[in-house]
Amino acid sequence: MxxxxxxxxxxxxxxxxxxxxxxxxxxxxxxxxxxxxxxxxxxxxxxxxxxxxxxxxxxxxxxxxxxxxxxxxxxxxxxxxxxxxxxxSWAPPDTGSLEGDLRALAHTTAESFAAPATAAAPTAFIAAAFQSRRAAEALNAFYAGRFARCETIVGRAVARHELDRRTDAGALVRAVVSPLFLRLFITREPVDGELADQCAAAALAAARAGVFGTATDPEGADAPAGPA
Missing domain, CATH: 1.10.10.60 (Homeodomain-like)
Known part of the structure; x- marks a missing residue:
C-alpha cells in the first residue's frame, strides 16, 4: 500500500x-x-x-x-x-572553448541515460515529479541549481570573446539539453553521441546569432543583444 x-x-x-x-x-x-x-x-x-x-x-x-x-x-x-x-560537487565541463563545453554537456546528459544502470536513478526521480507536487518542486530546484552552475560556461565564453555578455546562460543550456529530454521522456526515442553533437551545434549557432540575448546588459546598460 x-x-x-x-x-x-x-x-x-x-x-x-x-x-x-x-x-x-x-x-x-x-x-x-x-x-x-x-x-x-x-x-x-x-x-x-x-x-x-x-x-x-x-x-x-x-x-x-x-x-x-x-x-x-x-x-x-x-x-x-x-x-x-x-x-x-558537480561542475560544468571546462574544455577551453564554448563549442567544446556545450558538446561535453550534451554528451554527459545523453550518457547519463544511455545505460539502464545510470539511467534508473534520474529517471525514477523525474517520474516521481509527475506524481507528486513536492517532488516536482524539488526537481525544479535541482535543475535550477544545475543551470546556475552552468553560468560559468557563458562567463568563460564571454571572456574569450566567443559570446555577447548579454547571453542568457540558462536559456542556452536548456537549448542544449531540451531535445535530449524530449526524446528520452516524451517520444521515447534513443539518444546517442551524434544527436548530442547536433544539439550542441544548434544551440551554439543560436547563441552566436544572439537568440538567447537578454534586454539588460549584466553591467547595467540596457541594449539589444547581439554578437560580441
Whole structure:
C-alpha cells in the first residue's frame, strides 16, 4: 500500500523539515544519506506509487516513527532525497572553448541515460515529479541549481570573446539539453553521441546569432543583444 497520504504518528509534526533548510553533519548526515539511498532504491524498484515508509525504514535501518517525525511522509522523503542530490560537487565541463563545453554537456546528459544502470536513478526521480507536487518542486530546484552552475560556461565564453555578455546562460543550456529530454521522456526515442553533437551545434549557432540575448546588459546598460 502506498503511504503518500498516511497521517504521521501521534506527536509528529504535520509537515517535515523543509528540504535544504539544514546542512547537517556527522551522524545526522549519515542518516540522511542512508534514507536517500533507500528512497532511490525504492523508486527504481517500485516507482513512486509503490514506495512506502516501511520500505524506506527497512532499507535505511531507521524506525519508521523517526521517518514520520523528520520527513512527514513519502513526499517529504523523495523531496529531501532530491535536495540532497543537489548538494553534490558537480561542475560544468571546462574544455577551453564554448563549442567544446556545450558538446561535453550534451554528451554527459545523453550518457547519463544511455545505460539502464545510470539511467534508473534520474529517471525514477523525474517520474516521481509527475506524481507528486513536492517532488516536482524539488526537481525544479535541482535543475535550477544545475543551470546556475552552468553560468560559468557563458562567463568563460564571454571572456574569450566567443559570446555577447548579454547571453542568457540558462536559456542556452536548456537549448542544449531540451531535445535530449524530449526524446528520452516524451517520444521515447534513443539518444546517442551524434544527436548530442547536433544539439550542441544548434544551440551554439543560436547563441552566436544572439537568440538567447537578454534586454539588460549584466553591467547595467540596457541594449539589444547581439554578437560580441
Amino acid at each position: 502506498n503511504e503518500q497520504g498516511d497521517t504521521p504518528t501521534a506527536g509528529a509534526p504535520t509537515a517535515p523539515l523543509a528540504p535544504g533548510t539544514r546542512r547537517p553533519g556527522g551522524r545526522t548526515a549519515r542518516t540522511r544519506a542512508a534514507v536517500r539511498d533507500a528512497v532511490l532504491t525504492g523508486l527504481v524498484e517500485h516507482g513512486y506509487p509503490g514506495l512506502t515508509v516501511e520500505y524506506v525504514a527497512e532499507h535505511a535501518g531507521i524506525h519508521k516513527t523517526t521517518l514520520y517525525r523528520r520527513w512527514g511522509n513519502i513526499e517529504g522523503l523523495v523531496a529531501d532525497a532530491l535536495d540532497l542530490a543537489g548538494e553534490d
